[in-house]
Amino acid sequence: MTNNHVRISQLKDHIGSEVLLKGWVYQNRSSGKLIFIVIRDGSGLCQCVIEKTSFNPEIFDQLSRLGQESSMMISGLVRAEPRSIGGYELAATDAAIVCPTTDYPITPKSHGIDFLMKHRHLHLRSQRQWCIGKVRHTVIDAIRRFFNDNGFTLIDTPIFTTIAGEGEQTLFEVDYFGRPLHLAQTGQLYLESAAMAYGKVYCFGPTFRAEKSKTRRHLTEFWMVEPEVAYIDLPGLLEIAENFVSSIAARVLADNRAELEFLGADIPSLEKIKPPFVRLTYTQAVEILTGPRTQEFLAKQLQEFQAQRKNMEDKIAELEALVAGQSSKQWQKDKAAAEIIDLRTELEELNARIENNPKHAVLAADFRWGKDLGGSDETIISLMHDKPVFVTHYPKDAKAFYMRTDRTNDKVVENFDCLAPAGFGEIIGGSVREDEYDRLIERIKHEGYNPEGYDWYLDLRKYGSVPHGGFGLGVERTVAWLTGEKHIRQCIAFPRMMDKVVI
RNA sequence: UCCCCGAUAGCUCAAUCGGUAGAGCGAGCGGCUGUUAACCGCUAGGUCCUAGGUUCGAAUCCUAGUCGGGGAGCCA
Numbered sequence: 001m002t003n004n005h006v007r008i009s010q011l012k013d014h015i016g017s018e019v020l021l022k023g024w025v026y027q028n029r030s031s032g033k034l035i036f037i038v039i040r041d042g043s044g045l046c047q048c049v050i051e052k053t054s055f056n057p058e059i060f061d062q063l064s065r066l067g068q069e070s071s072m073m074i075s076g077l078v079r080a081e082p083r084s085i086g087g088y089e090l091a092a093t094d095a096a097i098v099c100p101t102t103d104y105p106i107t108p109k110s111h112g113i114d115f116l117m118k119h120r121h122l123h124l125r126s127q128r129q130w131c132i133g134k135v136r137h138t139v140i141d142a143i144r145r146f147f148n149d150n151g152f153t154l155i156d157t158p159i160f161t162t163i164a165g166e167g168e169q170t171l172f173e174v175d176y177f178g179r180p181l182h183l184a185q186t187g188q189l190y191l192e193s194a195a196m197a198y199g200k201v202y203c204f205g206p207t208f209r210a211e212k213s214k215t216r217r218h219l220t221e222f223w224m225v226e227p228e229v230a231y232i233d234l235p236g237l238l239e240i241a242e243n244f245v246s247s248i249a250a251r252v253l254a255d256n257r258a259e260l261e262f263l264g265a266d267i268p269s270l271e272k273i274k275p276p277f278v279r280l281t282y283t284q285a286v287e288i289l290t291g292p293r294t295q296e297f298l299a300k301q302l303q304e305f306q307a308q309r310k311n312m313e314d315k316i317a318e319l320e321a322l323v324a325g326q327s328s329k330q331w332q333k334d335k336a337a338a339e340i341i342d343l344r345t346e347l348e349e350l351n352a353r354i355e356n357n358p359k360h361a362v363l364a365a366d367f368r369w370g371k372d373l374g375g376s377d378e379t380i381i382s383l384m385h386d387k388p389v390f391v392t393h394y395p396k397d398a399k400a401f402y403m404r405t406d407r408t409n410d411k412v413v414e415n416f417d418c419l420a421p422a423g424f425g426e427i428i429g430g431s432v433r434e435d436e437y438d439r440l441i442e443r444i445k446h447e448g449y450n451p452e453g454y455d456w457y458l459d460l461r462k463y464g465s466v467p468h469g470g471f472g473l474g475v476e477r478t479v480a481w482l483t484g485e486k487h488i489r490q491c492i493a494f495p496r497m498m499d500k501v502v503i
Numbered sequence: 504u505c506c507c508c509g510a511u512a513g514c515u516c517a518a519u520c521g522g523u524a525g526a527g528c529g530a531g532c533g534g535c536u537g538u539u540a541a542c543c544g545c546u547a548g549g550u551c552c553u554a555g556g557u558u559c560g561a562a563u564c565c566u567a568g569u570c571g572g573g574g575a576g577c578c579a
Contacts, residue, residue: 027539034536051536067530083537102530103513108540109528110515114571170577186579211577212504224579334527341516348508352573355507359575374576417579429579474579488579500571 001075001094009043011078011088020075021046021090024125025101027108030064037063037092038085039074040125047081048074048090059095068107069125071098110342117489120503124493131259132490135252136479142251143225143473146244147202152227155194157187157203163453172210172220183208186472189402189457191228192433195468196460202227212498215375216487217425219476221496228470234414234432237469238390241418241428242275244473245388249273252482265484269386269422278389280381282373282412285391288384289364289377297384298361305354312347316340372398373417378426382419388427392416401443403431404469416471420481427478430471437461 006019023041030036033052038045052060066072074095081089105119106126116123123129147154160174160181171182187203194201204225211218227240249270252260260267280288288294319336360376367377373391381389393412396405403413415431434440440461444451451458479491489495494503 029538029541030535031538031541032535034538036538036541038539047539049537053536065531083539085539104529105513107514107529110540112515112572115514207579209578213577214572215574218578222579337517338515338527344516349573352507356574372577375578376575426579472579477579
């Protein structure tokens with residue numbers, strides 16, 4: 001057996017040579033005198049072809065019954081083969097089994113989310129998870145690249161913190177040698193002081209929120225990157241944010257096209273992610289939501305859903321007739337039965353959307369200026385645009401104390417949310433910070449906080465205060481949006497959800 | 504915290520009106536020289552979530568509980 005160990009991702013450079021692959025059995029099909037083993041090595045997949053006539057009979061026999069996820073090494077000649085996954089194939093000449101496996105729990109058939117979460121340590125090996133992990137890696141690298149290339153300095157802010165960024169009820173409290181502290185839900189306040197030292201800074205790390213939110217957009221532990229810039233206004237922040245998000249999308253398109261294709265991501269729509277993004281004020285967003293455009297949009301959406309439901313129901317009826325009839329072979333019936341199960345699941349999701357549509361219409365129509373935008377409102381706005389949307393200038397009362405009051409309209413603050421397109425929703429929240437001492441202390445008191453707890457934060461408004469601001473981008477939400485993944489729990493290796501920490 | 508849905512083989516799901524438990528995959532054995540979630544034959548595999556109740560009879564109906572999924576509020 002050759003010692004020329006090559007990773008599958010590098011096979012293109014070794015066509016015609018003898019190489020050694022080290023990995024795990026992803027799929028094994030034996031056909032009497034021929035075995036196809038798809039091997040997985042962490043860098044990709046490669047089909048190995050093992051012919052009985054040119055192989056040690058004992059090893060051939062062992063290989064023919066080798067279970068999924070057995071670890072093995074296999075050597076042979078690399079050749080281009082368009083029929084094969086990845087485009088290359090190994091004509092195997094020798095193999096060694098490292099650890100045979102039987103009864104691997106995650107089979108090539110479908111599994112429920114609960115089962116997969118309980119087997120998360122194994123699920124990471126699955127192709128879908130692997131692709132998401134690769135995209136996440138690129139997203140994180142692109143985030144660091146963007147800030148490092150644009151003059152930002154990394155500041156690591158503490159995880160044990162003494163002050164809250166926003167609402168106090170959403171913090172995890174920890175016992176810090178008898179003193180109550182909590183886990184960071186933002187690095188922003190610390191970052192503001194660093195921005196006065198370095199001009200442009202960012203922090204990047206895990207963030208903790210004790211929100212009792214059981215939705216596809218929430219984790220209790222997630223990763224967030226937060227830039228903070230001195231001497232900047234709201235238009236300046238929006239410009240950074242749109243360049244930033246566009247650079248992430250471009251990097252993922254460049255580095256992970258194969259993964260995006262496997263995941264079924266909407267690549268053409270990602271290619272549209274370029275500055276400028278759409279800019280709406282909160283007031284304009286409210287006008288859209290309460291206006292005829294939204295009602296028409298939702299009515300049209302409902303019609304589309306209903307047409308889809310009709311199609312699905314017809315298809316299910318057709319397949320059910322096939323299963324009940326006499327004319328088909330058993331395997332055709334089995335296949336149809338499996339398809340019925342999939343369609344029923346889809347139908348259930350569609351029914352939920354049909355049920356929610358009128359509720360969302362009412363929520364949007366009844367929206368009153370002053371409330372924060374709800375999840376469904378954000379979804380509607382983002383579905384109406386094929387680029388990310390900035391919504392700016394929210395009502396002051398709905399937002400955090402540190403956001404800068406608009407000097408031309410003191411009912412609103414200079415903040416913004418960035419809504420990803422296709423209905424995914426918010427991926428960025430940010431603002432210009434209140435830089436006047438008197439206004440800030442007034443806001444702190446108005447919120448009922450004790451100004452003493454904010455002494456050092458208020459100092460920043462005493463000693464050379466300047467207009468400044470920043471934003472936070474959620475990594476898992478960004479990955480979910482880019483990959484088309486519905487739930488962000490798939491976008492982090494070991495998710496922490498409300499009331500649920502499996503591994 | 505509130506609303507909706509669900510729990511049947513290792514996994515994904517069936518089971519008509521309440522009549523005594525089925526299929527695919529996976530596992531084991533056999534067959535097949537180009538398979539793509541391969542295919543064909545055979546074998547093993549069940550405390551129908553738990554506790555009560557209705558009934559001659561409950562996977563199926565009722566009550567309570569447990570666990571899970573989806574959504575709302577809130578947010579990245």
